Amino acid sequence: MKPELGVCYYPEHWPETQWAEDAARMRETGLSWVRIGEFAWSRIEAEPGKFTFDWLDRAIETLGAAGLKVVLGTPTATPPRWMLDKHPDMLAVDAQGNPRKFGSRRHYCFSHMGYREESARIARILGERYGKNPHVQAWQIDNEYACHETTLSYSRAAVEGFRDWLAQRYQSPEALNRAWGNVFWSMEYADFSEIDPPNLTVTEPNPSHVMAWRRYSSDALVAYNAAQVGALRPLTNAPLIHNYMGRVLEFDHFDVGDDLDIASWDSYPIGFLSDRLDDSPEHKRRYLRQGDPDMQALHHDLYRAVGKGRWWVMEQQPGPVNWAPYNPAPLPGMARLWAWEAIAHGAEAVCYFRWRQAPFAQEQMHAGMLRPDSAPAPALGEAAQVAAEIEALPEIRLAKAPVAILFDYPSGWAWETQPQGADFDYFELILETYRGLRKLGLSIDILPVDSDTSDHPLLLVPGLFELPDALKLRLAARKGITLIGPRSGTRGPEFNIPLPLPPALPGLDATIALTESLPPSAPEPLAQGGAIIRWLERLEGTADVVEETASGQPVLMRSGGLHYLAGWPDAQALARILFRACGELGIETRDMPEGLRLRDTEVYRFYINYAPEAVSFDGLEIPAAGIAWKETK
Amino acid sequence: MKPELGVCYYPEHWPETQWAEDAARMRETGLSWVRIGEFAWSRIEAEPGKFTFDWLDRAIETLGAAGLKVVLGTPTATPPRWMLDKHPDMLAVDAQGNPRKFGSRRHYCFSHMGYREESARIARILGERYGKNPHVQAWQIDNEYACHETTLSYSRAAVEGFRDWLAQRYQSPEALNRAWGNVFWSMEYADFSEIDPPNLTVTEPNPSHVMAWRRYSSDALVAYNAAQVGALRPLTNAPLIHNYMGRVLEFDHFDVGDDLDIASWDSYPIGFLSDRLDDSPEHKRRYLRQGDPDMQALHHDLYRAVGKGRWWVMEQQPGPVNWAPYNPAPLPGMARLWAWEAIAHGAEAVCYFRWRQAPFAQEQMHAGMLRPDSAPAPALGEAAQVAAEIEALPEIRLAKAPVAILFDYPSGWAWETQPQGADFDYFELILETYRGLRKLGLSIDILPVDSDTSDHPLLLVPGLFELPDALKLRLAARKGITLIGPRSGTRGPEFNIPLPLPPALPGLDATIALTESLPPSAPEPLAQGGAIIRWLERLEGTADVVEETASGQPVLMRSGGLHYLAGWPDAQALARILFRACGELGIETRDMPEGLRLRDTEVYRFYINYAPEAVSFDGLEIPAAGIAWKETK
Amino acid sequence: MKPELGVCYYPEHWPETQWAEDAARMRETGLSWVRIGEFAWSRIEAEPGKFTFDWLDRAIETLGAAGLKVVLGTPTATPPRWMLDKHPDMLAVDAQGNPRKFGSRRHYCFSHMGYREESARIARILGERYGKNPHVQAWQIDNEYACHETTLSYSRAAVEGFRDWLAQRYQSPEALNRAWGNVFWSMEYADFSEIDPPNLTVTEPNPSHVMAWRRYSSDALVAYNAAQVGALRPLTNAPLIHNYMGRVLEFDHFDVGDDLDIASWDSYPIGFLSDRLDDSPEHKRRYLRQGDPDMQALHHDLYRAVGKGRWWVMEQQPGPVNWAPYNPAPLPGMARLWAWEAIAHGAEAVCYFRWRQAPFAQEQMHAGMLRPDSAPAPALGEAAQVAAEIEALPEIRLAKAPVAILFDYPSGWAWETQPQGADFDYFELILETYRGLRKLGLSIDILPVDSDTSDHPLLLVPGLFELPDALKLRLAARKGITLIGPRSGTRGPEFNIPLPLPPALPGLDATIALTESLPPSAPEPLAQGGAIIRWLERLEGTADVVEETASGQPVLMRSGGLHYLAGWPDAQALARILFRACGELGIETRDMPEGLRLRDTEVYRFYINYAPEAVSFDGLEIPAAGIAWKETK
Ligand SMILES: [Zn+2]
Ligand SMILES: [Zn+2]
Ligand SMILES: [Zn+2]
Structure with missing residues (x-):
């Protein structure tokens, strides 16, 4: 079609x-x-x-x-x-x-x-x-x-x-009180009819x-x-x-x-x-x-x-x-x-x-x-x-991308409910991750959490607030590279901190001992260049350290293909992390000119130039605001 | 007196x-x-x-x-x-x-x-x-x-x-629905009693x-x-x-x-x-x-x-x-x-x-x-x-100024209702126009829209949201120079875009094909220097081009004395436009020192020094925060 | 203990x-x-x-x-x-x-x-x-x-x-009207039941x-x-x-x-x-x-x-x-x-x-x-x-500080009610005063207004909105140096400007003729360096001038130990004023390294290093985020 x-x-x-x-x-x-x-x-x-x-x-x-x-x-x-x-x-x-x-x-x-x-x-x-x-x-x-x-x-x-919805979900006020931890400030309810929306507190x-x-x-x-x-x-x-x-x-x-x-x-x-x-x-x-x-x-x-x-x-x-x-x-x-x-x-x-x-x-x-x-x-x-x-042109048919990102709407609600740092925004984290991949010339699939990811050598799971056990097992069992974090798995379904402490990934000995949010004025430099911005988790454990801060604090730890990223990387750090992962997996990357993007379909590679100036790439001259394509097969 | x-x-x-x-x-x-x-x-x-x-x-x-x-x-x-x-x-x-x-x-x-x-x-x-x-x-x-x-x-x-006011103005809900275009989002009313003020939508x-x-x-x-x-x-x-x-x-x-x-x-x-x-x-x-x-x-x-x-x-x-x-x-x-x-x-x-x-x-x-x-x-x-x-001193008697600006309160409401660009403000447009004239040493009359302007060689009509046909005819028939725009005549009395497209001035073949609002970071440079800021209309037509953008888009078009200005000029562009018009009309202009202003009355010229330093001008030494006058007749 | x-x-x-x-x-x-x-x-x-x-x-x-x-x-x-x-x-x-x-x-x-x-x-x-x-x-x-x-x-x-509280305080609506000046905008009340809280006006x-x-x-x-x-x-x-x-x-x-x-x-x-x-x-x-x-x-x-x-x-x-x-x-x-x-x-x-x-x-x-x-x-x-x-360690016993600052909660309400300058904040005035003293190595006592201050050679009274006569007499009778102002005593208990005009201090001929609030862009330089920021009172009178603006307007006047400070000093001006007063009183001051603070107790002097780097002082090496102490007696 x-x-x-x-x-x-x-x-x-x-x-x-x-x-x-x-x-x-x-x-x-x-x-x-x-x-x-x-x-x-x-x-x-x-x-x-x-x-x-x-x-x-x-x-x-x-x-x-x-x-x-x-x-x-x-x-x-x-x-x-x-x-x-x-x-x-x-x-x-x-x-x-x-x-x-x-x-x-x-x-x-x-x-x-x-x-x-x-x-x-x-x-x-x-x-x-x-x-x-x-x-x-x-x-x-x-x-x-x-x-x-x-x-x-x-x-x-x-x-x-x-x-009504609460009554169906929790069945009893006692269960709701327990699930929410309402003991905290004497917020306990005796009846569902006592519960209001959480405004004007x-x-x-x-x-x-x-x-x-x-x-x-x-x-x-x-x-x-x-x-x-x-x-x-x-x-x-x-x-x-x-x-x-x-x-x-x-x-x-x-x-x-x-x-x-x-x-x-x-x-x-x-x-x-x-x-x-x-x-x-x-x-x-x-x-x-x-x-x-x-x-x-x-x-x-x-x-x-x-x-x-x-x-x-x-x-x-x-x-x-x-x-x-x-x-x-x-x-x-x-x-x-x-x-x-x-x-x-x-x-x-x-x-x-x-x-x-x-x-x-x-x-x-x-x-x-x-x-x-x-x-x-x-x-x-x-x-x-x-x-x-x-x-x-003949029909354009989709090709499966080499990389996928898990996307989850409730994670957006979770971090809006509790940003902890004023600029922690789930959509931005996703967009910056996506942009990092695109600047390497990659095509990407976005997937819901319950997807089959076995055909995607590289899988990114940033900011996914909840990691149920079944998902953890699936992710740990994947081939290829799975990059989880920051902040992923740090809450249970009722918005509590789970125990053992996150991320608690099977086979990856790395635990978040302490969490910081950082103002824009205080990026934390990395040993290999670039920095962690906005969000930094202090990891403990024996897993291999791939990235660390200039002061020696581990930031990216791995065990085989399973990685946990304990902070929000800036563009330079993200590029290095993604480049390394792609290299390990044999995924071809490109260093894209500013504003030029690639998109691969089954037969055609598209060159999309958002820049306000023409650009030469792969032997093509793509005008400002222009698009070009050529067959790759 | x-x-x-x-x-x-x-x-x-x-x-x-x-x-x-x-x-x-x-x-x-x-x-x-x-x-x-x-x-x-x-x-x-x-x-x-x-x-x-x-x-x-x-x-x-x-x-x-x-x-x-x-x-x-x-x-x-x-x-x-x-x-x-x-x-x-x-x-x-x-x-x-x-x-x-x-x-x-x-x-x-x-x-x-x-x-x-x-x-x-x-x-x-x-x-x-x-x-x-x-x-x-x-x-x-x-x-x-x-x-x-x-x-x-x-x-x-x-x-x-x-x-009540609506019932008197429109006589029937159908007429009001038509006048407002209420079909747009099913906003049609069956009775005047259904209509509320437009808050909290x-x-x-x-x-x-x-x-x-x-x-x-x-x-x-x-x-x-x-x-x-x-x-x-x-x-x-x-x-x-x-x-x-x-x-x-x-x-x-x-x-x-x-x-x-x-x-x-x-x-x-x-x-x-x-x-x-x-x-x-x-x-x-x-x-x-x-x-x-x-x-x-x-x-x-x-x-x-x-x-x-x-x-x-x-x-x-x-x-x-x-x-x-x-x-x-x-x-x-x-x-x-x-x-x-x-x-x-x-x-x-x-x-x-x-x-x-x-x-x-x-x-x-x-x-x-x-x-x-x-x-x-x-x-x-x-x-x-x-x-x-x-x-x-003897009595101070007014003199008619060589320049007038039409001022209109409903235009202020119109552009507050629909700024289209966040910084489009009618008062500011008037003030900047007025300031541009004053920096050339001019005295100005401000006039309501229905005024007789025949004694004013130069007439400025910036941002006047509605130009009824009778007014257009009067403006087109004026001697001297009439400078209309930006945005003038772009709405009808019920706040609709009129057809034929604005400004539709008699004898001036210039039509606004497209309108842009520009953020402060994106001024549009003019060929002769200065720039259009905030507001830029794309003119089509055969009228003479007086000013154009650096990329050749007409910005000021004229037919005889009737001009249309299709953008908000910065201070440099405005000064040139006004200086040219005054020169053509034989109105004497001065290059005023920063903060010094002139005001001509029948007999006296006043020198008003808002600057925090003294200034010498016309052989006078006017102290900081000082005022001086001399007879001009 | x-x-x-x-x-x-x-x-x-x-x-x-x-x-x-x-x-x-x-x-x-x-x-x-x-x-x-x-x-x-x-x-x-x-x-x-x-x-x-x-x-x-x-x-x-x-x-x-x-x-x-x-x-x-x-x-x-x-x-x-x-x-x-x-x-x-x-x-x-x-x-x-x-x-x-x-x-x-x-x-x-x-x-x-x-x-x-x-x-x-x-x-x-x-x-x-x-x-x-x-x-x-x-x-x-x-x-x-x-x-x-x-x-x-x-x-x-x-x-x-x-x-009820108003009825008890004022006894009659007439008394309240008089006390508040309700004649001003026809705000007079005929009955206490007519009075609401002052919101939504x-x-x-x-x-x-x-x-x-x-x-x-x-x-x-x-x-x-x-x-x-x-x-x-x-x-x-x-x-x-x-x-x-x-x-x-x-x-x-x-x-x-x-x-x-x-x-x-x-x-x-x-x-x-x-x-x-x-x-x-x-x-x-x-x-x-x-x-x-x-x-x-x-x-x-x-x-x-x-x-x-x-x-x-x-x-x-x-x-x-x-x-x-x-x-x-x-x-x-x-x-x-x-x-x-x-x-x-x-x-x-x-x-x-x-x-x-x-x-x-x-x-x-x-x-x-x-x-x-x-x-x-x-x-x-x-x-x-x-x-x-x-x-x-043995017990830590308090020592009386050489300096005291009077602190008053109603003054905070007063200047929040009527800041007059957008950045006039009572707490900030207190904190900056306190910081100025600490940067000279001093320990400080904060005291309520009715305190006995006879043991404090130096007393500071910034921004105290009301100075009852009894307090004025007590302050004027003090030994040592008493530094009052800015804005102190400029209101009566009902929030009116008192007559004779403030500060009206016994024995100090200095009157506030006019008051200005200054935007951050307009500090008023002082003759001896530094500047007045935010708040400047124009003093008239015959008292001795200690500080004046670069243009010769008195800013700090004194008569013996009784001083009135007619503006909000910046850090440089404040340091000089405090240094001079301490010198006169024989209070030892130090020039503290940035972030290091001292605190004297009866026996020990504590060195508290808030700086993110180590500092050497008094022969001690105090690490970043470190504390040290030594006996002073
Ligand atoms: Zn607390
Ligand atoms: Zn839409
Ligand atoms: Zn008034």
Whole structure:
């Protein structure tokens, strides 16, 4: 199957007379998919139970007739105003206890059963009408779960849901008290009805309490999604998709992904560089109009795992957006580069967001493929070029990467609950690890914790908060090199420090005797160069020492292939550690020029140049913001 | 009419035995005006309906007998405690939904009809008693509207007022939905009663919604003021004044000004430098004890427009204040300089705030003309010097400036609603434009949008969010040079992007194809030097290119005198653009020494030296913090 | 009496089978004291009125039998969950009006009479059971009052308590209005029931109002503590102690201290450096693993005063903590150094917090003397060394210091209420003064305002907001040198500026004519070097000028020994001023190497090296993080 391109389109925003021409231009551009409907509830059901489908029928027909395949969205991210009259308590409530108001989006609480049923109802009604429609070839459920920090809601419904969830998990208050260590500050409960979410406490709440709240909140979101899946499944054979966002760790995407057929994500490289990347001003300046060289690829690999191999980019940034602190335009070529990079990572489809820039409402400064006056915006031509290039190439098939990183959403919650050092962030640890591998020219697989890793000679397990015994045994039994840490396995499932002390890896005599978090001003230099930053564990034991501090404290210990890394390495130290491991395993590494990245597929090697200047490499001249490929087999 | 000096005085703060002596010293100092009463409600009406006027009668008589003219304030900025028992819901409510509490000032909501009537009532009662009093020669209504961010209130009264206002403006919910583009995220309303103020939404609300809320809130303030005007007008022939604050754009001052006779403002140059000027640390260090060299002048020119030619400084900083982050003392001479600068800009009166420093309550660290022990503070002697100098000079008459800038309060709301770039601020754009002109030695007029500009050879229209067709035609028909942009005309009245795309100026073939906001780290260099910062529009069209980026992108295009500037110029670029325009128009420019400013009146040219060092210019030696003048005719 | 060591222990956290072994190891280490019970309410009284004492009986017996003396805590800092059902309104309420929730600690309001009685009840019940127990040799009441900013609560109980307190203080609303100057903004009250706490006002409330609220809140805390004292006193002869925190000024510790027998404090040098010390990044980097060289000593001297001579360290940091932004480990030697420094300042006991690191709940990352697996942590060996060294030395007896500083909690509230300059902080002024003395090698006494200072040749009175006449007379009559200011005596008891203008010191003709606060960018250089920073008062008068600015403005004036310092000196200026005063008085000073400090006791001089490098001084070689002593008599 060849990769396809698509676009997000809102027929309800435009005169019906324009639909056919829009559809024709989409086809001319080489687009195959068009996503519609995900914010149109007020036009489908303007009053409770009063449905208006004729416009949507005609829109689907017009698009389909032009040869486009439709992704139809359930419109549940934007419940209409009348929903609040039916369910006044459905609003999400913030940590200060204020209900969030109507007039924007995502204003519902995942725990509210009434709204959950309304969502399943509208999904069912759409499924009944369009489930067998030949033009509707995929479904999107809701839109960008958790965007705008909407996973956690402190509503009455959430409080009650949390208590039920606790009762099922712990069975008795005594068990909960024991599990959480509530004896600590006389925090013991006599009844589940006494337990609130952990907000508005005087000083920090029990981290076990917070972790339970985070798990519950993720589960509520998963159940909310499952309700719509349950409504749609019997009514359609088309795949069910959700479009996740970038750097969102608030809920367990693997759990949601288990209920869906395809994972997709919304990729805004320039917006994300500006609003959610922690990096130096120089780095942000250099990549201002391209996005970070590793941020997109990491998400591609992650969402490939969430989608169990099937994944899309559902929204691809086409030009300046409206929501970042600063919104510059992409360099010419980036709208093409981003699409090709996704394809190189295995995307089945890349859909640009959006067709025509809306001249009204919240996103009026968000560029589209067309300007508000329907003239082409820069992305249109670049998309057409990608479409033509796809046409000219044979199918792109994935290859297994030589390296894998285990990724785990609850670890994100764990270290947010208890950072211990102000700058300890799980996503950053993953991103820096990933970047370290990419700078050596490697392709990477991101995997959930319970994956089979036997085909990956090198496996990295940074910051995985819990290492159950079965996992430890599997990791210790692996061939190749397994690099665990920092901080991995330092908590049990209830957020307690396990005994014997971590990491307690079978066959590796190394114990964390003491843990330090380090301010940016105090890196700990390593004997071989580079330094440990942010996090340093003091290891004791007899395992072989591979790296140590300048003062002789062991930092990386191993026994055969099983390694424990007792600190957060800076880029120099990380590069050396990874280079040594790859060398030992015979994995070929390259010293990549700044901003150039490689991605290997079965037949092709892709050269992706995020740099603002041209680069020569492997006999290729890759222009600024350019992409190139050649056959490796 | 010669300019006059005055002072703010609080007889209720001092023993009655001291009043006569105070009045005599005011006259000795050369003061003509004394403002009283604006915070004295609890002393005038200690219980509802129980009035005590004898003290105020005697205070006015004592001051008047000494030869002083009284400005009498309505005390509505500080409703007494019993008012809350009568109107418990009159309190302003903050954006988090908390009612603001008693114990400070400005705690009322402009939308509350009960309090609006109470305010008209107290104004009427004061008017009845003092409207014909020969000593009361002017009235001040309320005090510093909007100070402490009090324009927006989320009270029940405001919610209801907003809905009424919406119903009158749009007539039907359907019309409102269309105007705002509420289809966008299913934000459509079926009834005006469903609409709330745009606070506490999950992510941003519709900018059209916010803009309507801003317009409503300004209108409510205007109506509140008008209620007091309506009460006083029939009772007095003395002029009605309000004292506005510095850098307050929350309500439309031109609308309030239309109902009054004189505009005044409260000028705190050193406090404002510290708490509301965005500039470099070096700039703030240099002008620490003088205030910014352009901030006062800009406000003088702006409030001259608000007052339709008649304006005062109602409160002039005399020494250190109490409310800025840091409160240093003015350089010797500044209390004189500031007064003279106001006079050079046409002030009819300059009143120092306050007579004697209060040794109690909130402003006990705010200097006066006297110390708390009645000894002279530094400002007293400087005021006496100004009074003597006025005496020695003939009348100062205004001259029309060669340059005008259009100023528009709704544009401030528009770009605050949708900055798009984190540092896009309308006031700053105006101030930098104004500063650029002043550094060329120019005098400037600030004008509301509907002004006749035919006498101004050079007209600048930066950041004016809406350009109605009639205005476009007028601007295109002007003689001289008209410089529009950046961002001008990029929104319609309902905050939508207009079609054809902006600026769509008659006769100027230039269209904004794409817009970027730029972080401080990424200025876009211009071919002729300097750079575009913050905001850059990509122009297409056939108009003549006057300025372009180093990479050849047009930035300033013209057709005859009509120019469009497609970016925010840095100081170097702005200077060149303005210098070129002035040269073309034959307007004489000067290269002003750092900190020295000129101001031309009909006969005199004033040399105002904000620098902390003496400067020689035009054969004059102007000392640090000094002022000089010479006849130009 | 020789100093003793101890430890904090939580028998309820560990299996009973482990207690005896723990106790034996404590004794082996050389510990004498063990603090228990202060968070155990839910284990003592799991349901209202249902007591379980058997475990506590056995714990005390086990510890006592091993030879340990027990400090028994009243568990009132952590009321159990059922308390909220009995007293739903007992929760502290934050300044936004939100009640704080259960699930952490210190969630009660000091003003709530129901909870105050519950606290006295549990104290009485514990006193009845253990008041005569031979092993219980001291009591701790509650835990860390005010920690996590819990002094101020805006609950209904506090509002009512405040009104009663006001009625008692002022007797009539008229008197209160006069005292506060409520005429200022029509803030006058007709009844005490109209007065609220000063939160949520539009702009700042009256500082007299805030100051009254701060006094009331401190008094409520003092009364809360007194209720427990009242319950325990009749039941035990053991001393009553509270453990105060570092840099907490929210309540008047001297008032609490008056009701207790011993003051103690919880000393976390590395945590405090990170989270509550204002200093340069270089300073914080240098002392990252040692703590600030003066912060602990200042608190030791302060709490010696609070304890009227008797004081302990109740919690001594043993290793990394869990609550600061970054949590590095101490340098080897610091756990010994800190204990010895406390002893040099007269501590009767130093107790490490805690025995074994808890592997669960909020403080699981807080190091103990043992690791969670009971292996020794670094502090255990250092404590054993201290114990052995104490054994080897004779008793340490205090000597009176040559210098004293007056310290006053209400002055902290005053300048927080009205900083006037953003960085004017009372504690910092005290700490910098103290540091200036220490850098000259001096030992210091900190004293409450009403102390006899006749034995201290040099007395410093910085920032004391109120100087009652009796105090002025006492200070003026002193022998030696008395250095008052900056800002001392500039307010009356109701927070008004007194007349005649401050400082109005008998026999010293110097008056503050004007006051400035200076931003960090604008220090005012002094003629003899160094500068005034932050705060500068313009003095007038005929007293002798000792220091003046480079421009000739007097800054330090004197008449005989009575000095007034009219600004905040930087380190260089302060050093000169103190050096001159000591020289005049014949007090020997030293030029201390960076990080080395001296402390004189009756017989021994202690050399305390906070520096990360060894230092030679007085013929001694003191290692990094090391301590030394020699006999001086
Ligand atoms: Zn999106
Ligand atoms: Zn004012
Ligand atoms: Zn503690």
